Amino acid sequence: MALLTSAPKAFIQQQNLVDQVADYLTQAIIQQQFLPGERLSEVQLSRDLGVSRAPVREAARLLESRGLLVSKPRRGFFVRALNAVELDDVFDLRLCLERHAIQRLAERYTPEAQRALNQQVEVLCEAAAGNDGTRRIEEDLQFHRLMLHYAGNERLLLAFDNLTHELRLCITLITKTHEAPETIATSHFQLLEALNSGSPEACREAIDYHIGVARDFVVKGVGETGE
Amino acid sequence: MALLTSAPKAFIQQQNLVDQVADYLTQAIIQQQFLPGERLSEVQLSRDLGVSRAPVREAARLLESRGLLVSKPRRGFFVRALNAVELDDVFDLRLCLERHAIQRLAERYTPEAQRALNQQVEVLCEAAAGNDGTRRIEEDLQFHRLMLHYAGNERLLLAFDNLTHELRLCITLITKTHEAPETIATSHFQLLEALNSGSPEACREAIDYHIGVARDFVVKGVGETGE
DNA sequence: CGATTGCCGACTGTCGACAGTTTTTTGAAG
DNA sequence: CTTCAAAAAACTGTCGACAGTCGGCAATCG
Numbered sequence: 001m002a003l004l005t006s007a008p009k010a011f012i013q014q015q016n017l018v019d020q021v022a023d024y025l026t027q028a029i030i031q032q033q034f035l036p037g038e039r040l041s042e043v044q045l046s047r048d049l050g051v052s053r054a055p056v057r058e059a060a061r062l063l064e065s066r067g068l069l070v071s072k073p074r075r076g077f078f079v080r081a082l083n084a085v086e087l088d089d090v091f092d093l094r095l096c097l098e099r100h101a102i103q104r105l106a107e108r109y110t111p112e113a114q115r116a117l118n119q120q121v122e123v124l125c126e127a128a129a130g131n132d133g134t135r136r137i138e139e140d141l142q143f144h145r146l147m148l149h150y151a152g153n154e155r156l157l158l159a160f161d162n163l164t165h166e167l168r169l170c171i172t173l174i175t176k177t178h179e180a181p182e183t184i185a186t187s188h189f190q191l192l193e194a195l196n197s198g199s200p201e202a203c204r205e206a207i208d209y210h211i212g213v214a215r216d217f218v219v220k221g222v223g224e225t226g227e
Numbered sequence: 228m229a230l231l232t233s234a235p236k237a238f239i240q241q242q243n244l245v246d247q248v249a250d251y252l253t254q255a256i257i258q259q260q261f262l263p264g265e266r267l268s269e270v271q272l273s274r275d276l277g278v279s280r281a282p283v284r285e286a287a288r289l290l291e292s293r294g295l296l297v298s299k300p301r302r303g304f305f306v307r308a309l310n311a312v313e314l315d316d317v318f319d320l321r322l323c324l325e326r327h328a329i330q331r332l333a334e335r336y337t338p339e340a341q342r343a344l345n346q347q348v349e350v351l352c353e354a355a356a357g358n359d360g361t362r363r364i365e366e367d368l369q370f371h372r373l374m375l376h377y378a379g380n381e382r383l384l385l386a387f388d389n390l391t392h393e394l395r396l397c398i399t400l401i402t403k404t405h406e407a408p409e410t411i412a413t414s415h416f417q418l419l420e421a422l423n424s425g426s427p428e429a430c431r432e433a434i435d436y437h438i439g440v441a442r443d444f445v446v447k448g449v450g451e452t453g454e
Numbered sequence: 455c456g457a458t459t460g461c462c463g464a465c466t467g468t469c470g471a472c473a474g475t476t477t478t479t480t481g482a483a484g
Numbered sequence: 485c486t487t488c489a490a491a492a493a494a495c496t497g498t499c500g501a502c503a504g505t506c507g508g509c510a511a512t513c514g
Binding site: 016054057058061062065066073086089090092093095096097099100104153154155156159162 | 243281285289293300322324326327331382383389
C-alpha cells in the first residue's frame with residue numbers, strides 16, 4: 001500500500017508484508033538511500049511504510065542473515081559497511097564456488113545448459129551495450145547463476161546467491177567502474193569456449209581469469225574511495 | 228577471535244529472548260524432540276517457553292535462514308527434512324569449501340596454525356575414545372573450523388558454519404553410524420601430514436578422501452533409513 | 455575550563471489482542 | 485458406511501501499547 005515509493009514491482013502485490021518490506025529495504029540499500037553504517041530506526045520505517053514494527057523487525061532479521069544489515073543488541077540495525085578485506089574474502093569465496101561449479105558443469109555439459117548459457121551471454125551483451133549499469137550487473141550475475149544451476153547442486157547456487165547479496169552492497173561502486181562492453185563479451189565467451197573444450201584445466205583457467213578481473217575492478221575501487 | 232574465546236560472554240547473561248529461543252529450538256531439533264517435517268506451533272511454543280509469540284517468530288526466522296526450518300506462508304514453520312539428494316549436495320559444497328581452504332592454508336601454514344590443529348586432533352582423539360557421540364562430532368567439526376579459520380578467509384568460515392547447521396540436522400544419524408576411533412585419528416593425521424608436506428596435490432587428495440569417507444557414511448545411512 | 459553524574463527523550467524488546475485464513479470437527483444426506 | 489458441506493476451532497499475520505535500556509545533554513564538582 002504505502003510501499004509504492006520506489007518499487008517498480010508494486011504491480012505484483014505480495015501478500016505478506018515481511019517480504020514487501022524486505023524488498024523495499026534491499027532496493028533502498030542498494031540504491032544508497034541508506035548509507036553504509038547508517039542506523040535504521042524501526043519506528044521511522046514503520047511510519048514511512050505504513051506498517052507496524054513487527055514486519056519491519058522480521059524483514060530486518062532476514063536482511064541480516066543475507067549480510068545486508070548488522071544488528072547490535074539494544075541499538076538496532078545498521079547498514080553493513082564492507083571494508084576492503086571483507087570484500088576480498090567475498091571474491092575469494094566466489095572464486096571457490098565458481099571453480100567447483102564449472103568443473104561439475106564441464107562433467108555434465110548438456111545441450112540444454114549450453115543453449116541457456118549462450119542465450120544469456122547474448123542478453124548480457126545487449127545489456128552491456130546499453131546505459132543501465134544495474135541491469136548489466138544483474139544480467140552478468142544471472143549468467144553465473146545459470147552456470148551454478150546447471151552444475152547440478154542447488155545448495156551451491158544458494159551459497160552463491162548469499163554472496164551476491166553482499167556484492168550488491170557495493171553495486172554503485174561496480175557500476176561506476178565501467179568495464180568496456182567488448183571486454184565483458186569476450187570475457188564470457190572465454191568461459192563458453194572452455195566449457196565447449198571440455199578441458200577441466202581450461203575451465204579453471206578461464207574462471208580464475210574471469211573472477212580475477214572482476215575482483216581487481218571492485219577491490220581497487222574500494223581501496224580508492226572509501227575504506 | 229570468537230573462535231577460541233567463548234568465555235567472555237559467559238559473564239554476560241544472554242538477555243534477549245530471541246537468541247534463547249533459537250538456542251532451545253536448535254537443541255530440540257538436533258535431539259529429535261521435533262521430528263523432520265513436523266510443524267511447530269507458535270502459540271504452543273510460546274506457552275511452553277513462557278514467552279510471547281514475537282520472539283518465537285523471530286527465532287524461527289533465524290533458524291530458517293540457517294536451514295533448520297522452512298516456512299510456508301499462512302501455514303507456519305516446519306522442521307527441515309533433508310532428502311538424500313540435498314544431503315549429497317551439502318557434502319559436495321563442503322568438499323568445495325574445504326578444498327579451497329586447505330589450499331589457502333597450505334600457502335600460509337604458520338606454526339600457530341600447526342599447533343592449534345595438532346592440539347585439536349588430540350582433543351578429537353580423546354573424544355573419539357569416549358562414548359559421547361555428539362561431542363565427537365562437535366570436536367570433529369571444530370577441527371575443520373580451525374582449518375578454515377587459519378585459511379585466512381572469515382567469509383569462508385561463515386559459509387562452512389551455515390553448512391554445519393544442516394549437518395547437525397542429521398546428527399543422530401551420524402552418531403549412529405559409528406566410525407572406529409582409530410579411523411578418525413588416522414584420517415585427521417593424514418590431513419596434518421599433507422599440510423606439513425606443503426604439497427597442494429597431497430592436501431587436495433587428503434581432503435577429498437577425508438570428506439568422501441564422511442559423505443559415504445552419512446548418505447548411505449540416509450539411503451537406508453528414511454528417504 | 456574539563457571531567458563526571460544525573461536526567462530526559464528516543465528507541466528497542468516484549469507482550470496481549472484482533473482479523474483473516476487454514477484445518478479440523480460435526481452433522482446430515484446418499 | 486461413505487461423502488460432502490458447513491460450522492467451529494486453531495493458527496498465522498499484523499497491530500498498538502508498555503517497560504526497560506541506551507545515548508545525549510545539562511548541571512555540578514574538581
